[in-house]
Amino acid sequence: MLPGTSLQSFLRSWIGVVGFMALGNTVQCFISGNGTTERLYAGSEDQVTSLAVRLFGVWTFLAAVLRITCALYIHNNQVYFLTLGSxxxxxxxxxxxxxxxxxxxFSVEIxxxxxxxGTSIILMIVGRWFLEPHKVKRH
Structure with a gap:
């Protein structure tokens, strides 16, 4: 087994799980309406509109698609760094x-x-060192 292979597998799984969790959050935004987002932005509930909730849902959906793509194509530089950026x-x-x-x-929701x-940022930075250089696609 190559060094870092288990870390790569864990990183792929982690990013994939986080991506699917984001899909769940997306569904919550469109089904639950303001309730879910109001708990997240409890400091300014008056600013949480239906439009803001739907926008947050679309943003979360985009992040979910990007993260699931990264889990599938972890050796693709562009996808990897876009995911890290997200x-x-x-x-x-x-x-x-x-x-x-x-x-x-400051609550569980935040x-x-x-x-x-934060954990994903650290894992992706550390994980990048262990990705096999010859398998990384450079475009």
Whole structure:
């Protein structure tokens, strides 16, 4: 077994699971309406409109598709770095909503996406070192 192979397998699985979790969150946005998102942005419930919830759902769907694609094609540089960028974007978004805009409050609803995106960022940076160079597609 090549060094890092088990880490690669774990990383693929992790990214895939996170992608499918995002699909579930997408469905929640369109079915549950404002309730789910209001808990996430509890600091500014008056700003959470139906339009904002649907927009959040579409954004989450796009992230889900990207992450599932990355899990399937983990050796593709472009997909890998776009996925890493999506996790960075999520992390920065929720940190800014919590600390700068104060639209989120420190709760399980905000800790969860921060923990998942933060863990994913670390795993993807470390995992990149172990991807076999000859299998990485460069375009």
């Amino acid at each position: 996790f960075i974007l999520v992390f920065v978004h929720f940190i800014s909503e919590l600390l700068i805009f104060k639209s989120a409050v 800790i969860s996406p921060l923990a998942i995106s």
